[in-house]
Amino acid sequence: MGHWLERNIVEPGKLPLLLALASFVLTFVITRVIVRLIRAGKGPFGNVKAGGLHIHHVVPGVVLTVVGGFGAVASARHGFGAAAFAVLFGMGAGLVLDEFALILHLDDVYWSEEGRKSVEVVLVTAALVGLVLGGFLPFGVNDVTEEELQNRGGVILSVAANFLFSLLALSKGKARIAIFGVIVPFVALIGMIRLARPGSPWARRFYRRRPRARAKSILRAYHHDLRWAGPSRRIQDWIGGKPDPEPVRSLPGRR
Numbered sequence: 001m002g003h004w005l006e007r008n009i010v011e012p013g014k015l016p017l018l019l020a021l022a023s024f025v026l027t028f029v030i031t032r033v034i035v036r037l038i039r040a041g042k043g044p045f046g047n048v049k050a051g052g053l054h055i056h057h058v059v060p061g062v063v064l065t066v067v068g069g070f071g072a073v074a075s076a077r078h079g080f081g082a083a084a085f086a087v088l089f090g091m092g093a094g095l096v097l098d099e100f101a102l103i104l105h106l107d108d109v110y111w112s113e114e115g116r117k118s119v120e121v122v123l124v125t126a127a128l129v130g131l132v133l134g135g136f137l138p139f140g141v142n143d144v145t146e147e148e149l150q151n152r153g154g155v156i157l158s159v160a161a162n163f164l165f166s167l168l169a170l171s172k173g174k175a176r177i178a179i180f181g182v183i184v185p186f187v188a189l190i191g192m193i194r195l196a197r198p199g200s201p202w203a204r205r206f207y208r209r210r211p212r213a214r215a216k217s218i219l220r221a222y223h224h225d226l227r228w229a230g231p232s233r234r235i236q237d238w239i240g241g242k243p244d245p246e247p248v249r250s251l252p253g254r255r
Contacts, residue, residue, distance in 0.1 A: 014133060015078075015082075015083060015086075016072065016077075016082045016083060016085075016086035017086070017129065017132070017133050018133060019083050019086040019087050019090065020068075020086040020087065020089050020090035020093075020129075021090060021126065021129045021130065021133060022090065023086070023087045023088075023089075023090030023091050023094070024090035024091070024093050024094045024125070024126065024129070025094070025126055026094075027090065027091045027094030027095060027098075028094040028097070028098055028122050031057060031094065031095060031098050032098070032239065032240055032241065035110070035241075036241045039111070039241065054108075056099055056102060056108075057095045057098065057099065058095060058096050058098075058099040058102060058103065060092075060095060061091075061092045061093070061094070061095025061096035061098075061099070062092065062096060063092065064088050064089070064091050064092025064095065065089060065092030065093055065096055066092070067085075067088055067092070068085045068086065068087070068088030068089025068090070068091070068092055069085075069089050071084075071085035071088065071089075072085040072086060072089060093125075094122075097118065097121050097122050097125060098118055098122065099118060100117060100118040100121045100122075101114050101115045101116070101117040101118045102115075102118075104117060111241070111243050111244045112243050112244060113243050115240075115243055116233070116236050116240070116243065118240065119236045119239055119240035120236065123239075124176065124179060127180075128179065128180070128183055131180075131183045131184060132183060162181065162182070162186070162188065163182070165181055165186065165188035165189050165191075165192050166178045166179075166181040166182050166188040168188070168191075168192040168202075169181060169188040169189075169190075169191030169192045171196070171200065171201045171202045172191060172192070172194070172195075172196035172197060172200050172202040172203070173196055173197030173198075173199065173200030173201075173202070173203070174188075174191030174194070174197070177190060177191035178191060195213070195216060195217045195220055196217060197217065197221050198214070198217050198218045198221055203217055
């Protein structure tokens with residue numbers, strides 16, 4: 001079965017990656033369905049507890065990721081073992097990244113505004129792995145000929161330039177573009193040449209004495225967020241569930 005998939009569906013050697021991606025996405029979807037049912041009080045599911053301690057699903061996720069990762073390293077590139085460990089790794093990664101916000105904040109923020117980061121990280125991860133599976137390689141060094149492979153200087157220059165573009169885009173507050181720029185050649189160049197977002201390291205360093213550039217950066221970020229924040233939040237709510245409303249804070253001096 002594995003050999004048939006590699007001959008007809010994916011490139012040779014990429015079956016484990018395909019299985020890992022599929023199990024990653026499927027685990028995330030199933031997990032989100034279950035936790036939303038638990039939240040709504042429907043179905044036979046409930047929180048896992050041991051001695052009064054709530055066991056978050058990031059815990060079995062870490063176990064599966066460790067087992068799958070070390071198993072994949074120790075196994076051959078082909079065969080049932082590689083496929084099985086790839087599935088375990090994808091399942092573990094799905095469980096872990098579904099609670100990425102909890103790890104980041106060291107707090108149970110699953111159903112808060114901060115919990116949206118988990119959905120965003122999962123979407124970005126799935127997109128990046130999908131790009132690699134589709135043929136893109138990090139730093140844009142792909143589809144090189146034998147002559148180009150011999151020219152190590154050109155390859156190193158391509159890697160360094162693409163990494164520099166991504167680093168500059170990241171310094172301008174364009175994290176998503178910087179991440180995708182590592183995989184897709186020259187995508188980070190767009191983020192590098194555009195205005196930095198307010199509050200980014202680049203804006204703090206270079207816009208401090210340039211009021212016109214600072215004002216233009218703030219205005220552009222405002223219009224961008226006004227246009228895309230709403231649709232982005234609705235997609236995240238549809239995929240991961242709507243966060244709990246934040247409690248109304250009373251004004252100082254009032255109770």
